[in-house]
Amino acid sequence: MCSARPASGARATSVPSRPSTRRGAIPGVGPTLPAPIKAAATRTRSAWWLIRSRGRPDGAGLRILFYHRVSDDDDALAVSPRRFRQQMELLAAESYEVIDLASAVDLLDRGLSPPRVVALNFDDGFRDVAENALPVLERLGFRATVFLPTGVIDGTASFAWYERQPPLLGWDEVVELDRAGTLSFEAHTVTHPNLLLLHDPASRYEIAQSKLDLETKLGRPVEAFCYPAGLFGERERRFVAESGFRAAVSCEPGVNLPGEDLLTLRRRQIDPADRRLDFRAKVGGGHDTPLPLRGLYRRVRYGEGAPLRSPAAAMR
Numbered sequence: 001m002c003s004a005r006p007a008s009g010a011r012a013t014s015v016p017s018r019p020s021t022r023r024g025a026i027p028g029v030g031p032t033l034p035a036p037i038k039a040a041a042t043r044t045r046s047a048w049w050l051i052r053s054r055g056r057p058d059g060a061g062l063r064i065l066f067y068h069r070v071s072d073d074d075d076a077l078a079v080s081p082r083r084f085r086q087q088m089e090l091l092a093a094e095s096y097e098v099i100d101l102a103s104a105v106d107l108l109d110r111g112l113s114p115p116r117v118v119a120l121n122f123d124d125g126f127r128d129v130a131e132n133a134l135p136v137l138e139r140l141g142f143r144a145t146v147f148l149p150t151g152v153i154d155g156t157a158s159f160a161w162y163e164r165q166p167p168l169l170g171w172d173e174v175v176e177l178d179r180a181g182t183l184s185f186e187a188h189t190v191t192h193p194n195l196l197l198l199h200d201p202a203s204r205y206e207i208a209q210s211k212l213d214l215e216t217k218l219g220r221p222v223e224a225f226c227y228p229a230g231l232f233g234e235r236e237r238r239f240v241a242e243s244g245f246r247a248a249v250s251c252e253p254g255v256n257l258p259g260e261d262l263l264t265l266r267r268r269q270i271d272p273a274d275r276r277l278d279f280r281a282k283v284g285g286g287h288d289t290p291l292p293l294r295g296l297y298r299r300v301r302y303g304e305g306a307p308l309r310s311p312a313a314a315m316r
């Protein structure tokens with residue numbers, strides 16, 4: 001789940017635990033804004049991008065697109081299989097190379113961000129990604145990264161925002177899929193908490209243990225991390241670095257340029273209501289900044305007084 005705005009470094013290190021969230025659950029996760037408002041704002045931006053760019057994608061930097069579910073379920077995190085297939089076919093028709101996060105990090109590390117390359121992520125490990133997205137990716141020769149909260153996959157934790165949690169991948173499937181190569185798996189904490197609300201040892205444990213858990217299952221190094229709900233500050237970034245991760249992704253929209261911080265990579269979420277033009281605009285750079293109401297909405301929803309300035313910007 002990824003819908004929050006990160007806190008500043010100063011804020012992140014001083015946020016006390018609150019009774020309502022002491023177990024680390026993320027309150028009220030879901031879309032960043034009510035779906036109709038978000039869809040209308042997205043359409044307006046996409047139309048403006050089309051006018052501005054005449055539909056030509058911005059070739060600078062590397063963009064990471066992320067999804068959660070690929071399903072016809074009525075779920076704010078579910079993009080329909082038909083729409084997902086159309087989106088991937090559009091990328092193939094426009095000669096995009098679609099790569100996993102590790103490959104994207106390799107490129108950025110070497111100072112490269114070739115045009116017509118995008119990275120693809122799926123957060124949280126829902127089974128419908130293997131059922132509905134994987135066949136499309138295999139057919140088109142695309143690759144993607146799936147971020148797993150290891151305790152939720154174990155069944156010892158669950159996502160706080162579902163009354164009835166959709167099926168997740170099991171460990172046997174994860175190991176088999178990782179070996180097959182189209183999907184590769186990386187870490188997303190143990191229990192998917194709001195890391196900002198945890199004390200130091202708990203926050204460090206969530207980050208470091210998810211790496212160890214996943215490495216034990218997969219039998220290979222795990223090098224990338226995803227901050228749950230995109231909530232992170234200077235402290236979390238430091239714990240991620242100390243745990244030995246090479247890269248980490250946030251939920252801040254934007255483009256990634258060689259030489260920038262690999263532990264606060266930017267990504268753009270593809271939403272269920274996104275139409276063809278919205279998708280083209282997101283891939284092409286028309287949605288590289290947050291929606292205008294996002295910060296305000298996040299502050300009201302999380303009650304965290306999240307700052308207007310992101311740490312990604314502050315730390316550059």
Ligand SMILES: [Zn+2]
Binds near residue numbers: 001002124192228229
């Ligand atoms: Zn998540």
